[in-house]
Amino acid sequence: MDQTTLNIIVVGLSFVLYFGIAIWARAGSTSEFYAAGRGVNPVINGMATAADWMSAASFISMAGLIAFVGYNNSSFLMGWTGGYVLMAMLLAPYLRKFGKFTVPEFIGDRFYSTTARIVAVVALIVISVTYVIGQMTGAGVAFSRFLEVSSTNGLLIASAVVFVYAVLGGMKGITYTQVAQYCVLIIAYTIPAIFISLQLTGNPIPGLGLFSDMSAGNGGEGTPLLVTLDGLLTDLGFNEYTTGSSPWLMALFTLSLMIGTAGLPHVIIRFFTVPKVSDARWSAGWALVFIALLYLTAPAVGAMARLNITTTLWPNGVQNEAVAADELPDWFATWSATGLLGVEDKNGDGRIQYYNDENQRELAALIEAEGPTGDQTQAEYDSRVAELQSDPTVVRAGERGWEGNELVTFNQDILVLANPEIAQLPGWVIALIAAGGIAAALSTAAGLLLAISSAISHDLIKSAINPDISEKNELLAARISMAGAIVLATWLGLNPPGFAAQTVALAFGLAAASLFPTLMMGIFVKKINAAGATAGMLAGLILTCLYLFTYLGWFFIPGTNMLENNAANYLFGIPPTHFGPIGAVANFAVAFIVSGMTKPTPAHIQELVESVRIPRGAGAAQDH
Amino acid sequence: MADTTNKAASDGQGYWKANLRLIYTLLIIWALASFGFGILLRPALSGIEVGGTDLGFWFAQQGSILVFLVLIFFYAWRMNKLDRDYGVDE
Numbered sequence: 001m002d003q004t005t006l007n008i009i010v011v012g013l014s015f016v017l018y019f020g021i022a023i024w025a026r027a028g029s030t031s032e033f034y035a036a037g038r039g040v041n042p043v044i045n046g047m048a049t050a051a052d053w054m055s056a057a058s059f060i061s062m063a064g065l066i067a068f069v070g071y072n073n074s075s076f077l078m079g080w081t082g083g084y085v086l087m088a089m090l091l092a093p094y095l096r097k098f099g100k101f102t103v104p105e106f107i108g109d110r111f112y113s114t115t116a117r118i119v120a121v122v123a124l125i126v127i128s129v130t131y132v133i134g135q136m137t138g139a140g141v142a143f144s145r146f147l148e149v150s151s152t153n154g155l156l157i158a159s160a161v162v163f164v165y166a167v168l169g170g171m172k173g174i175t176y177t178q179v180a181q182y183c184v185l186i187i188a189y190t191i192p193a194i195f196i197s198l199q200l201t202g203n204p205i206p207g208l209g210l211f212s213d214m215s216a217g218n219g220g221e222g223t224p225l226l227v228t229l230d231g232l233l234t235d236l237g238f239n240e241y242t243t244g245s246s247p248w249l250m251a252l253f254t255l256s257l258m259i260g261t262a263g264l265p266h267v268i269i270r271f272f273t274v275p276k277v278s279d280a281r282w283s284a285g286w287a288l289v290f291i292a293l294l295y296l297t298a299p300a301v302g303a304m305a306r307l308n309i310t311t312t313l314w315p316n317g318v319q320n321e322a323v324a325a326d327e328l329p330d331w332f333a334t335w336s337a338t339g340l341l342g343v344e345d346k347n348g349d350g351r352i353q354y355y356n357d358e359n360q361r362e363l364a365a366l367i368e369a370e371g372p373t374g375d376q377t378q379a380e381y382d383s384r385v386a387e388l389q390s391d392p393t394v395v396r397a398g399e400r401g402w403e404g405n406e407l408v409t410f411n412q413d414i415l416v417l418a419n420p421e422i423a424q425l426p427g428w429v430i431a432l433i434a435a436g437g438i439a440a441a442l443s444t445a446a447g448l449l450l451a452i453s454s455a456i457s458h459d460l461i462k463s464a465i466n467p468d469i470s471e472k473n474e475l476l477a478a479r480i481s482m483a484g485a486i487v488l489a490t491w492l493g494l495n496p497p498g499f500a501a502q503t504v505a506l507a508f509g510l511a512a513a514s515l516f517p518t519l520m521m522g523i524f525v526k527k528i529n530a531a532g533a534t535a536g537m538l539a540g541l542i543l544t545c546l547y548l549f550t551y552l553g554w555f556f557i558p559g560t561n562m563l564e565n566n567a568a569n570y571l572f573g574i575p576p577t578h579f580g581p582i583g584a585v586a587n588f589a590v591a592f593i594v595s596g597m598t599k600p601t602p603a604h605i606q607e608l609v610e611s612v613r614i615p616r617g618a619g620a621a622q623d624h
Numbered sequence: 625m626a627d628t629t630n631k632a633a634s635d636g637q638g639y640w641k642a643n644l645r646l647i648y649t650l651l652i653i654w655a656l657a658s659f660g661f662g663i664l665l666r667p668a669l670s671g672i673e674v675g676g677t678d679l680g681f682w683f684a685q686q687g688s689i690l691v692f693l694v695l696i697f698f699y700a701w702r703m704n705k706l707d708r709d710y711g712v713d714e
Contacts, residue, residue, distance in 0.1 A: 066685075074684035078658045081689045085654050088696045089647050093703070207686050211675025224676020242677040244666070251663045258658075276714045278707065281700035288696055292689050299685040613640055614712045 003427055007146045010431035011438060014184055015161055018177045018442075022165030025173045030471055033170030033478050034101040034454050035272045040175055042279040046286025048175045049270045051182035053080075053261075053287070054294060056138030056441035057504070059185055064412025067302030070241040074299070075250055079257025081288060081295055086262040086516075088284030092271040094523045094612045096280040101272065103265040103451075103515060104459040110522040110612075112605055113530035114464060119537050121459050123514040124265045125452060129492070131266075131507045132448040136493025139441035145338060145417070146434030152494060158442060159490040166446050167482050174446045175273060181439035182290060188436025189294055191429055192419035193301045196308070199423060201225055206300035218311075229307045235318040236310070237356035237393030241303065249578060256580035260508030263516030266444075266451035277615035305415035308422050313354040313407065322351040331421035335414055342409030347401055354407040360397050361404070363388040449489060453481035506548060509576075513540035513583025521591055526609050528591050531598040536591030544583035548576045639710040646702055650695050657683060657691035 027033040040048070058080070066073045098106050104124060108117025136155055143154025165173045190206075197209035200218055214220045220228040230240045244250065261267070270287075271280045312332070313323050325345055335341045343352050363385065372381035388394055396402075417437075420429040457478040462469055469477065514537050521528040521536070528536075551569070553560040563569040565576070574582065595601075611617065661669060666680025674682040707713035 071681055071684060074662065074681075077685055078662055078688045081692050082654065082658050085650070085692050085695050089650065089699055210685070211677075211682060213676075226681075227676040230676075242681050244663075247663050247666070251659045254658060254663065278700070278704045278714065281696075281703055285693065285696040285700055288689075288693055292693060295689055296686055610636060613643075614636060615707050615714050616712045618714050 006427050007431045007434045011435045014435045021176045022169050022173045025169045025176045027170040027172045030475050032172045036172040036175045040273040042283035043286045045283045047182045048178035049287035050290035051178040051443035052447035055444040059440035060413045063298045063302035064415040067306040071244040075254040079254045083258040083261025084288045092280045093277045097277050097618050102454050111530045111533040116534045121455050124455050127507045128448045128452045132489045133492045135445040142437040155493050178443045181443040184439040185436040188432040193297050195423040196304050207296040210300040253578045259512035259516050263511035266447040277618045322353045340411035340414045344408045347403040352406045353402045357405040359391045360394050449485045452485045456481040509544050509580040512580030513544040517584045517587040528595045529601045532591040532595030535594040536587040539590040540583045540587030543586045547579045551576045658688040662688045
């Protein structure tokens, strides 16, 4: 049986499982559609939250994202997990106590203002829609890579699958399919990682293997894995893996991801599904357990795969000849066919030299220019040329006749996708990676679509447009909103706006600047009133958007940016991706100032805040 | 914070103060493990070697996540106990 057939069978079986769950977990009421009837066990909800949270990007790209940059991208690991601490202590238990169905509903009630609720709906929709575009395209890519269908067809299949279980089951169907999807994705991720860790270090736990010594038969026996990797990379002219730069910027970026994570509505609403306040607290812990299984493994996967690919290309060490082009392993050819790897024998020596040729290229360009360009002085030109000429990699390349890096394409996703083949695991493990990547994309897309559709049917239709709508009609409206959201997401996935690549930064920045501070103040600071909260949210949203648009273009339209997107132009050196915490500070500050100048919070709202802070009575709030 | 009006004053206030104290303590540890040991204090810890690199690198890629886990479970256990002690449990 060839690999594609096997992939189709395994992915097909996973779909049968999701459909089976969808039929079993049909939603019969709005409470089931929005909050799975509030009957979800905290451990089960933790698992569903993990699948909800971990997207196609976490599954396929994150290991590569860390491995290509090294230490500095640890921000993703700390940021995307540390947010759960904030969520567990500052938001989840109190919002569960409040006992309603959506994030804007809490904001609307706590700040006794329809305007505040509508601003929250706008923030929620902007955040979730930008996020879901990435999931839909991610699902399309996952399909096209494994099942040999076009990514358009892949996207349509993914939409159809989500359509069945999300429209039918709402939150209830999504919860239990997410549990199944979590199991598929975590097995697919950890099996190859365990085998690779065993091969390289003899330690079956990848997170421990990363800090272990190399085992026999891998070269560098007895040396720590990270020392071996640092040595290889510096010899090839790359940065040392474990060294970092700009710690303050790294800290700011980590903070931005943490606050953003805690403010993402599709994750927050998962905590509305558990029976009690104490369950919401436990559930946040279980969610992080299931997330940590992947996040503790990811840095090991990245470092080990980078080490494996480098030693594949330099089988006799960097000091000796590189690999001969006709001796590359089979998986290299397989993945070259997908365009994720690519080699080009530039110097025609029949071997493939992989190294960092940045300095070599800069030197060649300077010599070709025959003198200083731009506002460079002759002295600066001379000293730069001299500096580059004595660069060890440039010297080595000159001595050994290297004419540029010959691994011309090296996509970061390969570090996860090619792992089963690198570890020489059987075909069904490769098929599992296919099912895992697709599961990761589907589970996150479904969670986002629920957040969008419940905001439309519950916050707009039920609250603002037709408050007298019957339970049965609201359920129908929720299903229609879900169907509409899927159609919109599919359309956006097929015609991604030019800014698709920027959208994740936007979603995190906006969540950090708008929803998180407002929710937190709603619980912790009684004196923040309607005017303060509304003004604060708008300040956070607008300031963050303005900062992003200044460098990335108005509404991300290329060419309309007012300042070049580089470090020299940034306000206090802060890149647009790191702006979330600044937007959050603006939100807090404006909310406090405006609340201080306007009428104080009415007594019944102060009592509402008191009741949200105390778990007793959560059961009553259940009967909504 | 303007905690003024409430009838269930004393107990409710005590419970909320205990909750805030716990949150402050745990968030200090949260920040110390990630922003501290993992990033800003890494140079100060560079003498402590872990698996071929330094303790700060370990905190950034493994340790901070493990600390986060302990913090959330400790908070859940402690708060569920406080709920009962103050008689505000469900």
